[in-house]
Amino acid sequence: MxxxxxxxxxxxxxxxxxxxxxxxxxxxxxxxxxxxxxxxxxxxxxxxxxxxxxxxxxxxxxxxxxxxxxxxxxxxxxxxxxxxxxxxxxxxxxxxxxxxxxxxxxxxxxxxxxxxxxxxxxxxxxxxxxxxxxxxxxxxxxxxxxxxxxxxxxxxxxxxxxxxxxxxxxxxxxxxxxxxxxxxxxxxxxxEYSRALDAELEKGKQIQKEFLPRELPHPAGWDIAACFHAARQVSGDFYDAFLLPNGCLAVVVGDVCDKGIGSALFMALIRSLIRVFTGKISLSGVSISAGDRPAAEAMDVEVGTALGAVTLTSEYIAQEHGDQGMFATLCLGIINLETGELAYVNAGHLPLLIIGESGVRAALNVTGPSVGMAPGLKFRSAVARIDPGEILLGYTDGVTEALSPDAALYTQQRFLAFLEKPFSSALELIEGVKTDLFSHVKNAPQSDDITMIAVHRQKPAK
CATH class of the missing domain: 3.30.450.40 (GAF domain)
Incomplete structure (x- = not known):
């Protein structure tokens, strides 16, 4: 029992x-x-x-x-x-x-x-x-x-x-x-934390947009277009275009290492430093030059401006923020709008491309290391020329390395092949590349930031 x-x-x-x-x-x-x-x-x-x-x-x-x-x-x-x-x-x-x-x-x-x-x-x-x-x-x-x-x-x-x-x-x-x-x-x-973080990142995204040009310059005889698609809420890619006190046009495209908030902060800092060190300081239409500039036709001035701005930016990042291990690749070009002459520094970035009626005429290759990697870095400047009808194109690796749903790269070869067709404006080129690029990407998640800026020298009216 x-x-x-x-x-x-x-x-x-x-x-x-x-x-x-x-x-x-x-x-x-x-x-x-x-x-x-x-x-x-x-x-x-x-x-x-x-x-x-x-x-x-x-x-x-x-x-x-x-x-x-x-x-x-x-x-x-x-x-x-x-x-x-x-x-x-x-x-x-x-x-x-x-x-x-x-x-x-x-x-x-x-x-x-x-x-x-x-x-x-x-x-x-x-x-x-x-x-x-x-x-x-x-x-x-x-x-x-x-x-x-x-x-x-x-x-x-x-x-x-x-x-x-x-x-x-x-x-x-x-x-x-x-x-x-x-x-x-x-x-x-x-x-709950994730939603709060998303809200903060969205704020960061909106703030970061303010660091990109609200409106691109419209110099006579030239047209400019750009696109920017971040892979995340905030990005390390950036572009800029602004007129200098001497009448030249500065064009910048860059890519800060890594992604996310840290790279976005450095993107904002580097863009600001480039503007300061090229002598472009403006507020409410008031422009203050960082010293008297010689006449725009003196090519050595543009060379010196580009070289000095990149060198000083790199030195500041390395000295003040070197312990963060952050650096950036960038191209800075100074264009004489009267002659089409271009002085540039390519700090470890993809080549700027000069595109004519039958495709890429010139690739403006690297002239120095990435910005901010170490104190005392040496950079070189170089010169080129944008002829009437040609387009200067800057871009980041998010373009050529964009992935399709089956993880196939867009590739540099496809990109250059697309550029062989004639384009009548900077906007037509940017929109054309975007269409071709996103037809490749389809619905695949974006793996990297996509940034392009194009500057077209118009042919004189007959």
Whole structure:
């Protein structure tokens, strides 16, 4: 007989454990489903509701509530079997119940509270205007690693529905509920942080846009176009075009190493330094030159401006921010708008291209190392000429290394082949490359920033 009783007790324990594990399994399945869905923001509320529904089903409860607590014991959320409460309603309810009701008793004693008949137990509080009759009640603490995560309260309109056996089942189940609630709580917090980070990055994206030219110059006899597509919210690519006090046009394209916030900050710094060191300091239409400039036709002036600006920018980055390990490739060109003469420095960047009617006529190759890699770097300048009808094109490696859905590169070869056709304006070239490039990329995620700037010297009117 003792053996029979022992086996019966063992079976009961196993049945309780099975019920608990099944409940946990269903909760975790729902958690995974919700995590994969578009309703991630509501995952915590959904898991709380599911927890309450499953335990009500397990214990035959008619109604119930679930209070989610923060580490200080303050109610963070409140769910009823008939749906979530409004914030004020929840606070009014929990303030009363946690101070003097069954849930408050459980919170203070950290153990299951069982009431077989509410009319005979002073731990039960009948709330004013309560829309349902309660005769059986049970409140269960849900904990994880000794932290009280929440209090589950189950109710029935008839006395004696909940008993010690029900309490035993819920005691075993509570541990499994704790795991599911903790997972949902952590995921909800992570999702909250992720949304906050996305919002900050979006702000950063808008701020970064302000560092790119709002409007490109429109010098007589020339037209300029550019495009910029960041792979992330913020980018390390940049371009610029601005008129100098001596009447020349400065054109810049660059790519800061790495991606993300750090590269975006350095992009803004480098762009600003280039403007300062070329002598372009302007505010509200007022231009201040960094020293008197000789006449625009003196080619050595443009050479000196380009070389000096890149050298000083590199030295500043290396001396002031060298411990960050950040550097950038860039091309700076100074164009004499009267003659088409171009002085440039290519600091480790892809060649600037001069494009004629039948394709690339000249590639302006590297004349020095990347900017900011170390103090004391030496750069060289070089000169070229943009003839009427030709286009100067600067771009970053996000163009040639753009990936298709099957991970095939756009390639330098395809890029150069596309440039063999004639273009009547800078905008036509930029838009044409974009169309061809994105027909290759299709719906593949963008792997790198894509940046181009084109400067077209128009043919004189006949």
């Amino acid at each position: 003792d053996r029979t009783a022992e086996l019966k007790a063992k079976i009961e324990r196993l049945q309780k454990k099975k019920s608990a594990l099944l409940t946990q399994s269903r909760l975790l399945q729902d958690f995974v489903t919700l995590a994969k869905s578009s309703a991630k923001e509501q995952i915590l509320t959904a898991i709380l509701q599911k927890t309450l529904d499953l335990t009500a089903e397990l214990t035959k409860a008619e109604t119930g509530s679930l209070f989610l607590l923060d580490p200080d014991g303050v109610v963070r959320d409140c769910i009823l079997t008939r749906g979530p409460r409004q914030a004020k309603e929840c606070l009014d309810l929990t303030g009363t119940v946690l101070e003097g009701g069954l849930a408050g008793w459980v919170m203070r004693n950290n153990r299951i509270g069982l009431i077989t008949d509410t009319e005979k137990d002073d731990r039960w509080l009948n709330l004013p205007g309560q829309p349902y009759t309660v005769r059986s009640a049970m409140a269960v603490p849900i904990s994880r690693d000794n932290e009280l995560l929440g209090i589950l309260t189950l109710l029935h309109s008839q006395p004696g529905v909940f008993h010690q056996g029900t309490a035993d089942v819920m005691e075993v189940t509570a541990g499994q509920l704790g795991l599911a609630l903790e997972s949902a709580k952590l995921y909800s917090k992570l999702n």
